[in-house]
Amino acid sequence: MTVYEIPSTPKTLLHRIVQFRMPVVLALLIVMVTVLTDGSFAKPANLVNVARQISFEALIAFGMTLVIVTGGIDLSVGSLVALTGVAAALVMRATLDTPPAVCISAGLMAGCGVGALFGTTSGIIVTRFSIPPFIVTLAAMLIARGFAFIVCNGQPVYELPKDLIYLGRGFVLESAIGRVLPVPVLLLLLGFAGFHILLSRTVMGRRVIAVGSNEEAARLAGIPVRRTKLLVYMITGGLCGIVGLLQDAKLMAGDPKVGEMWELNVIAAVVVGGTSLFGGRGTIAGTLIGALIIGVLNNSLNLLHVEHFWQKVVLGLVILLAALLDAALRRLGRR
Amino acid sequence: MxxxxxxxxxxxxxxxxxxxxxxxxxxxxxxxxxxxxxxxxxxxxxxxxxxxxxxxxxxxxxxxxxxxxxxxxxxxxxxxxxxxxxxxxxxxxxxxxxxxxxxxxxxxxxxxxxxxxxxxxxxxxxxxxxxxxxxxxxxxxxxxxxxxxxxxxxxxxxxxxxxxxxxxxxxxxxxxxxxxxxxxxxxxxxxxxxxxxxxxxxxxxxxxxxxxxxxxxxxxxxxxxxxxxxxxxxxxxxxxxxGRELKNEFPPRCCTIGDVLLRFENLTARNRFNDVTLDVRAGEVLALTGLVGSGRTSVAQTAFGAVRADEGTVSLAGRHRRFTTPRQAIAEGVAMLPEDRRREGLLLERSIRENITLADPGASATWGFLSHRRERNLTRRLMNDLQIKALSPDTQVATLSGGNQQKVLLARWMARSHRAMILDEPTRGVDVGAKYEIYTLINRLAAEGVALLLISSELPEVIGMADRIGVMHEGRLMDILDNPARATTQEQIMRLAAGEIDTR
CATH class of the missing domain: 3.40.50.300 (P-loop containing nucleotide triphosphate hydrolases)
Incomplete structure (x- = not known):
């Protein structure tokens, strides 16, 4: 047999830039806003603040990344945060006389349970009846939002265990290391590690990628396509339950109005992070960077006292710019 | 000129x-x-x-x-x-x-x-x-x-x-x-x-x-x-x-044919095919040919759980099997190389490694956690074995030639052994050199005792590779020709495929 000598592709600087394009964009952005704000952006207290601000939506974005990599979409996440938050709050109010750990655990289970139930239902409808996930989760979004108001009669639930506030506003080891690591940020880091390993290093993650990359090929290779899809919606729903409880803890109330527009912010973070809406391509690290880009922007626009309405315009333009840059750099890298 | x-x-x-x-x-x-x-x-x-x-x-x-x-x-x-x-x-x-x-x-x-x-x-x-x-x-x-x-x-x-x-x-x-x-x-x-x-x-x-x-x-x-x-x-x-001498377009095969492994009995799927009975033995290559749309792919796919039969039975090693998904069929040792490799086979944007391990990612995993090192080793071994020409196990499959893509798909099923394999147009869009290598692999599988069902429109390939040739016409199995000396003529097959004679 002939042995073919294949030259190795030279790794030029350009290729490296293309490979790490999103971190490069983030770094440039950070340098830019640091200069523009005369360094007040880079103050430790502000950086901790940015991390805390993005933590809720970024956590959901990790689940959303899985959904989008399978080629799906979940529009119900914002409403689910509201519904699961209210559900958790109601359960906690009902169990106020038990020890705080029990009470909060009960709330968490209620929130996750409701979220996972909604996610699973959406997943079943998507897989069994072949209805586009856009429509199914759009319906779920309306239904969940409606129920969020119905179960609490439209009134936020205030009577919550006092210790809950630690989850929303506390810091890890505050007495030892100071106000460095907010609890939600710790959860964000744990979530990042868990979902990163799940997508890149487990059989389940490989199935997610395969289904989104070529569903028919995946089916013919023996991948349980339906089960895989169902699972990603279930996981994302459950994740909404966790965030719903964190939201309760932050506000010390179960409020049916929270989470408006979150679905779009979350999808924006995923897409800015380089995940393809057509499925099959995406990483959790990219999503974290996408969430950071949006978070840094929001924060610096505030620091720069940009008017609220203009903030939206700038954010929209930046998302567009990031997508254009991503596409241009990827084309360069292919040449 | x-x-x-x-x-x-x-x-x-x-x-x-x-x-x-x-x-x-x-x-x-x-x-x-x-x-x-x-x-x-x-x-x-x-x-x-x-x-x-x-x-x-x-x-x-x-x-x-x-x-x-x-x-x-x-x-x-x-x-x-x-x-x-x-x-x-x-x-x-x-x-x-x-x-x-x-x-x-x-x-x-x-x-x-x-x-x-x-x-x-x-x-x-x-x-x-x-x-x-x-x-x-x-x-x-x-x-x-x-x-x-x-x-x-x-x-x-x-x-x-x-x-x-x-x-x-x-x-x-x-x-x-x-x-x-x-x-x-x-x-x-x-x-x-x-x-x-x-x-x-x-x-x-x-x-x-x-x-x-x-x-x-x-x-x-x-x-x-x-x-x-x-x-x-x-x-x-x-x-x-x-760029080298190919003595023969079809490599010779010498192996003993064993017991019946895969058997279709009075199999019918409405609007696709009718009353098909055939068996494939261990170590045997049975070609199924006929015009496009004659139902040959559907017949094979019932053994893979991709098409459901309305009547009749499929048995594997003597036991009745009614697979409803490819996943079940694969678990029982049936593999299929699909007809359209880009649409039904490959994850084009992903690496050779991910494509090869797709059918059995768990083989390189412990408790559900994948080892990329084990995956790469497995992939390198198969790339070497099947002469897949590519830079590394992490090369994107879309950048490979048709022949190498097809070998990646074959490698997917050769990562572990199967009892029966369906090969649907295994050499379509593949060059002469790679064709020969694929034929050699088919022979190797036969020698290992796999029952092979080869679906092909290329009559020289059918005649050169098959031990027996089943010819289909409009959903009916017209005849099964014995082909031990590789001496069946194209005309014999064409007449059956065109529905001209019915010897059954």
């Missing part, structure tokens, strides 16, 4: 991609009114040359003359204006638009300064064009309702609607039945008579000897030879293409 004036003269064409020199000074002369076959293994540079001529990519060096005039092709539109038309293997048709809308796509006639299409004029123009080409099609019919062969005719008509002087056909026969191929050849002959120069790319040597006037062999991006067809010998051509 032919005495006619040169339509196209390419000289010194060069093109490189990162890490690959795809074309290295290739010359090609195409005379008016002739068919010039372009042959070579996958990756020899044929597609790259087509890309340069169609304006899809600029050459690094070299000159192109059309009718004696030096041109530099700027883009696809410019190539069309210069009279170069390309019909690709994969069609670019809008399925919901009609035949005429497709043929004049983007150039629909309209009254001056009016936004709407002048449909009567469009249909008249189309009808006139089809009449001159001798193609009989209804101009108002949506393209999605046409057969593959008819869609190809639409593509050709579309290519020629711009008054093309040079027509490039890139593997046109891959999707055609023998009868449809005859129609295509008549059309090509007609075009020849009208002075069109045709570049014909194909892996099937039989066709080239039927239709071509000249043959150019490319290998590793360079010219190997150009000769008129009368002076070419078949074996010589193969040797030139692969």
């Amino acid at each position: 032919t005495a006619a004036p040169l339509r196209l003269q390419c000289s010194g064409m060069c093109k490189s991609y990162p890490g690959v020199l795809a074309l290295d000074g290739v010359n090609l002369d195409l005379a008016a009114g002739t068919v010039h076959a372009l042959v070579g293994e996958n990756g020899a540079g044929k597609s790259t040359l087509v890309k340069l001529l169609s304006g899809a990519a600029p050459p690094d060096a070299g000159s192109v003359e059309i009718d004696g005039e030096n041109v530099s092709i700027r883009n696809a539109r410019h190539a069309q204006q210069l009279g170069i038309a390309v019909v690709y293997q994969e069609f670019n048709l809008a399925p919901d638009l009609s035949v005429s809308e497709n043929i004049f796509l983007g150039r629909w006639p309209s009254a001056p300064r009016r936004p709407w299409i002048d449909f009567p004029k469009l249909h008249d123009q189309t009808a006139a064009l089809l009449a001159t080409l001798g193609i009989r099609l209804s101009v108002r019919q949506p393209v999605s309702t046409l057969s593959v062969a008819q869609q190809q005719m639409v593509e050709i008509a579309k290519a020629l609607s711009l008054d093309a002087k040079i027509l490039i056909l890139d593997e046109p026969s891959a999707v055609l039945t023998p009868h449809e191929l005859d129609t295509l050849f008549e059309l090509v002959k007609d075009l020849k008579n009208r002075g069109v120069g045709v570049i014909y790319i194909s892996h099937r040597l039989d066709e080239i000897f039927r239709i071509a006037d000249d043959v150019t062999v490319l290998r590793d991006g360079r010219n190997v030879s150009t000769r008129t067809i009368q002076t070419v010998e078949r074996d010589r051509l193969i040797t030139e293409m692969v």
